[in-house]
Amino acid sequence: MPVQQDALWYKDAVIYQVHVRSFLDSSGDGNGDFRGLAQKLDYLQDLGINTLWLMPFFPSPLRDDGYDISDYRTVNPLYGTLDDFKNFLEVAHKRGIRVIIEMVLNHTSDQHPWFQESRSSRSNPRRDWYVWSDTDTKYKGTRIIFLDTELSNWAWDPVSKQYYWHRFFSHQPDLNWDNPAVREEMWDVMKFWLNMGVDAFRLDAVPYLVEREGTNCENLPETHSVIKDLRAQLDREYPGRMLLAEANQWPSDLRAYFSTGDEFHMAFHFPLMPRMFMGVKLEDRKPITEILKQTPEIPENCQWCLFLRNHDELTLEMVTDLERDYMYDEYAKEKAMRLNLGIRRRLAPLLDNDRRRIELMNGMLMSMPGTPIIYYGDEIGMGDNINLGDRNGVRTPMQWDGGWNGGFSTADPEALYSPLMLNPVYGFQAVNVQSQKRFDHSLLAWMKRLIKIRKSTAVFGRGSIQFLYPANHRVLAYVRKLGNETILVVNNLSSSAQAVELDLKAYKGNILVEMFGRNVFPRIGELPYLLTMGPYQFYWFKIRRV
């Protein structure tokens, strides 16, 4: 069955996350745009990804990098026009690339006309579109998410002289999802984009949609009810489209967002990501296997979304205090690297630009059960700029070549939306697509190969997983299985060479075929299968009966 007709297409996806603003500026105004993104679809197709996830591109005051939307039904003029978007979508689809867009359901910008109307008077018809209160003491059990900037989840509105509720920045008032009009309007917004052909939505901040007194206002049954309604309408009117949940929660809490397969199709596995970094630093698989053990089974039609880095800080909300302290000490030695409860750094700097560790982490990302996401620029090892505020340090322009503005824009450097990376290690002259295209052993070339091999089999996206637990705790080994196809994955998390004995008795008589070099390894016998592995090395073997 062709992928494009498969309702479970998201299980085979390799997703590339990109901000339109950061990718390529075709107009020379210093901001990336849809025309620029469309020009680079060849590059993305060549990389091997088959799904694009676009960060918010809607009109916005850009006080939270577009997550503060002031109009849901058009494109921010900085990034082009609605027609530019339609053209981009069409060209992407022609290349077999699906497009996921952001849908920020929880809140709008305070500049959104809905909020302007709502705050204009207490009798305004849109007053009840947001959550208002005479006091700032309601919902006391609710945590503050942006600890570094916000003191309360309530903000005083001097216009209508009441407090309004906001789970994120105070300029992002929460919509009132108890209001049927809001539900209707937001579904209408989603239909607007679905009708245009977008393949999926990443629903932002879903645990926080509904508030109830006496609770922590997260993951409430009423919120699940909202999601179920949206999913039912989506399935009914737009079959084959997909919903992806952003819910930074423990796996047991996240599980509810899949429900019986009638809420989200996919959800990010937030707790796994920091533990992958922890496992490599500790040289111990325990954090990884432990969190995956706690990860409940999900319905057949659902899938986890896995990532190493994204546009936000490396979140440490879903770790213990002990683990968080360790992560800070090991990965964010400088205070400036820390933000809220997380670490605002890109993949390569987090891993000390160690190619072996970058490869190992990507190898795990691509072989664990779930759909992998690559954050733009990580395929070439881009660096970050911790001197920029908020999370902007990981949102600098894509580095295409060593020329003017790194090939990102023809504007004056001063006019760019963000300074380029300039330092001798991660600057655009050292790290760029053009230079890496020239070498077969560049990180970019390696990533292409990795993605190609990942996509060569459906096992990684759809198969079961069974951990092997070899006595050497520095080695993480698992078997992925789908139908008659079986793949053995062995990862050495250690900085030193390791010997490991694997219990492969169940596959006695089979041979191993290493998937990158296609070399045959000795037949599996009665005794434990001995492998020796170099530092941070990983193997993907097909287990084949000859």
Added chain:
Amino acid sequence: MPDESILSDEFIRELINVGEVDILVGVPTHNDARTVGQVVQCVRAGLLKYFPRARSVIINADGSSRDGTRDLVCAASINDTVGSNLSALRTLHSISTEYDGAPASGTALHTILAAADLLQAKACAVVSPESTSLEPEWIERLLRPVIREGVDLVLPVYRRHKFDGLLIRNLVYPVTRAVYGCTVREPYPSDYAFSSNLGSNFLNQDLWKQEQGRHGTELWLTLTAIIGRYKIQQSFLGVRGRLESPPSDLVMAMRETAGLLFCSMDCYPAAWKEPREPLPAPCGGCQPAISLEPMRVNRKRLHQMFTFGISQLEPVFSSILSAPTHEELKRLATLPENEFALPEPLWARTVYEFAAAYHRAVIGRDHVVQALVPLFRGRALTFLTENRDAEETEIESNIEKICQAFEAEKPYLLHVWDGGK
């Protein structure tokens, strides 16, 4: 190169799985099922609480236990095959190996040292499987000085009953202090820690086929550290609780203590004959180390054994002791129990004459050591009598008097050592 042939293939396979570690805690055992489970669980709790980020391993060197001791040690493992443990950042291996030969603490220590060397452990602690009063804090107090302060050997200071450790208080501690110039209260430890540097040095010594490589090895380790002028520290651990055990074999204990002390003096004369600066061994967190609970002791029997020994071993003593010392001891043997006292200076001279006799091998060296047993009983009786109603400070003062006597008599030791009588 250390002799790794003492490690079985199976054990080496397990060590490969453990890999390089920062901390190794060794537990030597022999049929300790009654207590070892509690001890390793405390060790584990101490490692998790005080060294959560360190790569650690618990290694049990067992002397053919048949009571399930080894299984109890292995149960302390933390890994992903035995369920979640969110309080632990890392995997913690707790593994057990059975060494060849008869049960002996030295062989167990040899195994632990070889494992520590193979795993490149930066710090190694050894705890007694009988330490029923062991608390997680002990692990911190033993290992922290090694890990954070570069100390090579951490020796324990326990809060002991006033009549516990008579051999240590009357002989081992005073001799070590007077002869080698290092004030360590427990030179023959059962709970201690050492650095990789000292461990490797000790492992590479040519002692493992000799008696001190089987029994009394912990005292030999202390003496090695003192003679090599390693950095030594003492840590106050608290009450030393142990199971009620049958009376120990005093002859064996004398071999492991006096025998080893005499042997070290014989092997390393340069380390004590020439004047040297005292080697400091500061005590971290030291508190009063004596408890005063009433205890019944059979002084009469000690007195009888002293007088019996003096008469029975007359020819032996004649060849070991100087005439004045021998005469004085014989005179003491005529005193009734209630008037008996073997004073500190005489005791010090006696021990030193035994050391010299050992050095000169006037008779079989083991006979020299064994002959000290009845005389020690006389000294023990004196200590018990003197301190029967004493308070803590008085007992400490009496112990100090013993040490000072040994220090004062050191010139006499030098004299008799070189042949003077």
